[in-house]
Amino acid sequence: MTLKFAKLGANLTISDINEEGLIETKKMVKDQTGRDDNILTIKLDVSNREAISSSAKEAIAKFGPVDILINNAGIV
Helix, strand or coil: HHHHHHHHCCEEEEEECCHHHHHHHHHHHHHHHHCCCCCCEECCCCCCHHHHHHHHHHHHHCCCCCCCCHHHHHCC
């Protein structure tokens, strides 16, 4: 989904507890779209409510109001 939205020119905030995965995803976006200035990556543990609130504020500060939110968190 990240690549699809990035190709459409969307500003994206992606978060994961796995920082390596975030870096890899951001690199894939840059490789496929030629840019990554529209990507904000945040290492985030979604079980921490305070961290969730902080990350939301960071995303809004960078890109403005949120238009679409996709919650794709899971425990494996």
